[in-house]
Amino acid sequence: MAAVGEAPGSAVRVGCIGAGRMARGVLGGLIISGKVPAQNISVSAPSDSNLHYFRVLMEIASAITPQQVIVSMAAGLSLRTLEKLVPDGVRILRMCPNLPCVIQEGSVVFSRGSCAGQQEADMLKGLLSVCGMCEEVPESYIDIHTGLSGSGVAYVYLFAEALTEGAVKMGMPSAVSSRIAAQTLLGAAKMILETGEHPAKLRYDVCTPGGTTIHGLHELEKGGLKATVMNAVEAATKRAKELDQQ
Template sequence: MEREGASAGLGAPREVRAGSVGFVGAGRMAGAVARGMLRAGEVQPGNIFASAPSNNNLDKFQGFGCRTTHSNLEVTKNCTLVFLATKPHVIPVVLPEIAPAVTPNHIVVSMAAGITLQTLEELLPAGTKVLRMMPNLPCVIQSGAILLARGSCAGDPDVALLKRLLSPCGLCEEAPESHIDIHTGLSGSGVAYVYTFAEALAEGAVKMGMPGALASKIAAQTLLGAARMILETGEHPAVLRNAVCTPGGTTIHALHELEKGALRSTVMNAVEAGTNRARELGKR
């Protein structure tokens, strides 16, 4: 099938322009990051470019008013900040494809789980400014948690730019690369742990006679309120938990049941399993 770069809105390749942001891959997380930038007014729709093999995901970017193409190389030629938002196994194919267009002015940011900074730097021209980021699903509603790690050639201005652009998506922190896989097990996968807990909370209320829709809404609000208290008070979760408990009250009796079920140990094991799996992906 004929490539549709021109017909999809980019036209002939242009010189790299500062201030343009590209996404190689146009899936859910790429769309979430782009939406956060747009809502905050950090980037104009016409300065966001996205590529994907088919139109399935590009429709979303077109709906934002962004420009789209089927050519990864074309995105790289038009943008100085390029997000690699493909599946991890596609990265070793994509990087040699875009490498001829990567210049010292480029910042390349990988969103792919398990792909190390070393791998990225080896497959791109020497001296390329490379960073890794790991977002999570709530970035879609600007309540995400993003962890950044910089490569050997990325400097403070590059990290500052990325933080400014990503902060509308939620919490954005920098850490050593060794923390990225832990973040995957904690926050990337952790969203699913929380959904499972929210479901269990609501089902417990349904068991006791509350309508399901109301139970789900109250469970979600309970999790939201508890999380905000941790962030806004800065208190350790154990301190806040103890503040809810009264001698002989309902909470301590309920917590006893959670302890019988080894809730804390099970959650810790889940984070460990998620982290180890992310590390395994990085060794392939």
């Protein structure tokens, strides 16, 4: 959760509730980019690790004014829910980052609340562009982004682990296979972004009749890889929606 306001000299001031890796990644990107001076950033971390975002927002609600902009990174908390906890007229935006924001290669989506306008959207996008890709989307996409990208990073790590261990099984040292697996994933991802091709088309391009790739893909299909990953995205998305209901 972050509050954004104007400091003397038109510099942006940012306050963040929570000091986890995601907060450090986002705030670190702002500092590295020079968009927000370090002295204009304040962070508060509750001592109780089980403190809910609801309680934290309620604690500061009386201090929030329409001059500030509230940006929420809390998974599963809708704009409608957040707006019930602050005074009328407060501008709220909801964003969903993922872990690679820590190295400025993240994926961030955000949506505006009822009182936030184009100016607030442009400001947030300008600030977050240093974290990687940043796009404004309908709020209904945010929970999907959680399942696809927020949680999806873990799916990719699991796949990288499996690639690495497969190579170890065949006789390659772990340190070497881990680097090759990571570079393989990086190169494949860049090809999707830079060519604009559908992943299925790029996959088809790698396959030659009777070659190694099609034999490997056959094993993945027998294991139901595609359906399993689709189910994982669905499960994480549904869980994000449940969090708001709770």
